[in-house]
Amino acid sequence: MNLAEWLAASARLRPGAPALLRGATIEADYATFAGRAAALAAALARDYNIAPGDRVALFATNCTQYLEALYGIWWAGAVAIPINAKLHGREAAWICSNAEAKLALICDDTAASLGEAVDDLPSGMSTLSVDSDEYHRARSGGGDKVPVAREDNDLAWLFYTSGTTGRPKGVMLSHGNLIAMSLCYLADVDAVSPDDAALYAAPISHGAGLYNFIHVRFGARHVVPDSGGFDPDEVLDLGKQLGNVAMFAAPTMVRRLVDAARRRGERGEGLRTIVYGGGPMYLADIRDAIDVMGQRFVQIYGQGESPMTITSLKREQHADVDHPRYLQRLASVGVAQSALSVRITGVDGEVLPAGETGEIEAKGPTVMLGYWNNPDANAETLKNGWLRTGDVGRLDEDGFLTLSDRSKDVIISGGTNIYPREVEEALLTHPAVREVSAIGVADPEWGENVVACVVLAEGTAPDDAALDAHCLNAIARFKRPKRYVFLESLPKNNYGKVLKTELRKMVK
Secondary structure (H helix, E strand, O other): OOOHHHHHHHHHHOOOOEEEEEOOEEEEEHHHHHHHHHHHHHHHHHHHOOOOOOEEEEEOOOOHHHHHHHHHHHHOOOEEEEOOOOOOHHHHHHHHHHOOOOEEEEOHHHHHHHHOOHHHOOOOOEEEEOOOHHHHHHOOOOOOOOOOOOOOOOEEEEEEEEOOOOOEEEEEEEHHHHHHHHHHHHHHHOOOOOOOEEEOOOOOOOHHHHOHHHHHHOOOEEEEOOOOOOOHHHHHHHHHHHOOEEEEEOHHHHHHHHHHHHHHOOOOOOEEEEEEOOOOOOHHHHHHHHHHHOOOEEEEEEEOOEEEEEEEEOHHHHHOOOOOOHHHHHOOOOEEOOOOEEEEEOOOOOEOOOOOOEEEEEEOOOOOOEEOOOHHHHHHHEEOOEEEEEEEEEEOOOOOEEEEEEOOOOEEEOOEEEOHHHHHHHHHOOOOEEEEEEEEEEEOOOEEEEEEEEEEOOOOOOOHHHHHHHHHOOOOHHHOOOEEEEOOOOOEOOOOOEOHHHHHHHHO
């Protein structure tokens, strides 16, 4: 089934219901939303030769056109490649090239960045700005009222994440994967009604955007803040204006929202549900959040390879203060979501009993089809249908999962994964850098900050500003180190591998 059929159904059942909002201003009802998606699908086929299965990139900041474009792509039977708008143009171009995208939908905020990397784009790829007159004409024409037929295993969403090698990997998510994920939302995260408002304060290209599907199916409102991003005061204001707001937030966003609510003497009125995930939420922080804003929180644990769906800690479990293991449960990431089986395995792949720590594995209909054109990564990550998450944790006797560490050295800052090798490779191209190792150091606001431990070339002097400028020419701003530590040498084991654990101790 094509996910765009959910939009078509809502347009038939609730044509006049408000669908797309910029702040509190309605920009389209469901009939208009679906009409624009259908018209855009026709334009993609007619003007850009997009056929079912072709890949179309979306490199844009949050806007209501983003949702129109996503559904236009699916209506045409094509595959969406949502790219984080914070990425450097060269990084976005690499993704377009790897996915063999035929078209990239961009916006005024990203056009210049991608334009600087035009030589890295796939041959023959076109671009279309969602802010342009051409786009507005394309979405205003006519189109088929029925989306192109797709099967459950047909590719819908190609999400690029990075691995321990630092090379981005395209996670292949099918229509069936995303349908299963959406139904898990109802069973394991929150109820949905047509009166709800899904607020996109986090990037639509990531977890926040994945929750659009179930809200489209119910004909609910979709709200992009006027700021286009996350401003805690704006979110609190929208909650009061709109009511019944549900949103996804990284833990750092939750902390900022709680601080703003405390400062304003408010409790988040109108924000019915705040789903948090994407990074570690410390026990003290969630207890403080509940104390200030009440029981409106749900935690999810997942990764791109099983989007938003491995475990969840429900609202009622946050509220079960009389349970004898309440604090232990509040510090966990909850229990397996309804479509998933979760287990812990040892170094030899054996399944471990409750209470023992090992690698977290998950299996179910939300687990990706595999990585795009990457059989080696598939063989390493998918074992007999089980997804090896690379995360380490333990299950208690009631099935609650507690994360204890990450087997990969991923740095999670503000809910976004930053992969050390990307930072290291960028810095190693600077002539003053002989060796470098990037690590994450705990930060109360961001979760972790990137710290670069640098060994300088002989005869050079420390220069933070020069290294910063160099990074900004190669990688996204949010990936650059927040701090540089200059060392005479990096600690290594007998095999020459840098001991990041020792570096963390030294920096701490």
